[in-house]
Every structure is written in C-alpha cells, then in structure tokens.
Amino acid sequence: MLKQETLSKNQQIVLDYIEKVNEPIKAYSILHNLQKKGIKAPLQVYRALDKLVKIGKIHKIESRNAFVACKNSNCQISKATAFSICESCEEVSEISDSKLSKYLKNFQDKAGMKFNKYNLEFFGLCKKCSVK
Amino acid sequence: MLKQETLSKNQQIVLDYIEKVNEPIKAYSILHNLQKKGIKAPLQVYRALDKLVKIGKIHKIESRNAFVACKNSNCQISKATAFSICESCEEVSEISDSKLSKYLKNFQDKAGMKFNKYNLEFFGLCKKCSVK
DNA sequence: TACACAATGTTATATTATAACAATTAACAC
C-alpha cells in the first residue's frame, strides 16, 4: 500500500478541530469537545494525535502536554520544531526561522551522536504581557 | 531571608538518589526506591523535584517526563538546557556547548518576544546504537 | 476471493501530577 494521503474519519475530525481552535489544546479537551462527532474515548483522540504528529500536521508542545496545528506548511515535518511560549498568558507560536533551523540541523554534539530530530521551546513574556 | 543554600531533608534525599542513578529517572520510580528513607507519598517527591528544578540541581526531560541531575555546575541554571536523547536506548546526555548556548540566548524571534529560558531536545541514535 | 494492514470500538488500567488542609520546622526581628 502506498503512503496514505487521505486522513481517516477520526483523524480528520481531530485535525479539523485542532486547526479551528488555533492554539495549543489538550487531549482531554479535544475529547470533551468532540463527543457529538463520535469521539467518545481517550484512545480515539490519542490514536489520531499520534498519527497527526507523525505526518507533521500537528506538533506536541512537550512542556505543556498540548497539541497545536503546524503553521509551517513547508517545515521539516515533525523533525525540526521550535516554539515560543509566554509564561504569563500561555500563548504559543511556532517559530519559523531558516537560520535557526539550519543552525540546529547542522549542530554536531561532542559525542558524535547522529541527530534526526529536535524540539526547541523558548519561554518568556510575549509583547502584550511584557507591558503589563 | 537570604536565598537558601542548604537543602531540606527530603530535597537532599531525592537529589542524592538522582545523582546516584546518574540517568533520567521518573518521579514514581524515585518514590518506589526511597520508601525506606521515608519518602512515601508522591507529593514528597514532586515537591522536592520542583525545588531542585528551580535551583538548577536537576532538569526535567520534558519529552520523557523524567528528571536528571545537572552536569554543568556552571550552567545557566535551569534557564538554558539542551539534551541529546537516543531514541533506541533512551540514553540522555546534557549538552554543554558554549557556542550553542550563546546562539540560543541571543536568538530573537520575529514577534519581538523577550526570552528568559529555553529547552532544547535533540533526538537520534547514539554511537552504540548506530552500529547495531 | 483471500490477504495484509490500517483504523475503529470498547473496557479497563497505568502513569503522571496536583488539590486541600493540618502540622511542624527554620529563619529573622525585636
């Protein structure tokens, strides 16, 4: 079978919702909000999330246990992710910076480990929260 | 009161253990292994972990929900962390690279957000696992 | 058709983390 190009029913339902809310959202919040669409058990959510992460449609914000739609249609799907996180309002933005991603992709550690993926999370205060 | 310099009893017990095992360890594993030292409830562990993270003695590996002792006595305590993680054997090393940390500390995102902290996790195969 | 594999449904359970409240201890000013 060829690599699938179309999402399954549950995968599409979950992705549509994550893209709609347009901010990081937690698995059980997805679950609670999609009851009427037939998403009734945690596994329906987690299975869809797993797949969507794998194919790069969404990313997991590890420090928040939350999921967000990918904003970089052309990003190195799920292999090179960077986010900025406001510790006050919890706003999260995906960073798209070719110099940064180039730098990190080429980074070589002293132990000679071969990297194929990274995740970077910056924390601070967004503009709105800085002036408060 | 001045910033405390000595750890409390539970904090010291937990830190000693994390430093001894010398690899990422999970909260409930700590709990199970320190029963005889009087650590009997999750909160005793989590409170100590919180404090130890705050003062930079340990770091949390976010993608693994695990905690590891800091190897960089002179690192920007808990404000600038980078790790390499082998996806095969789960070996984790703390990266100490002044060029990398300088680059990231100075990184400026397009939204003008002011960062005061970051966490970077690289994934790949360690040398041992590469040759398998 | 038969086969392989992906996806689903379902129940139960495992793992990770915090709420709430009372009691105790340590540091400091006077």
Next chain:
DNA sequence: GTGTTAATTGTTATAATATAACATTGTGTA
C-alpha cells in the same frame, strides 16, 4: 526568649495524561 513569617512536611484524596488488550471493521491489493 517571644512573636512573626515563610518554608517544609505529612496525609488523604483526586485530577490529568496516556496506554494495554482484544475484538471488530474497513480498505487496498494480488
């Protein structure tokens, strides 16, 4: 020392996040 404050501890219960196990159904391909 006394009083005051903040940090730490103890304890029970519960919340939040995630996976195991197994049966079933759908989908593409030979």
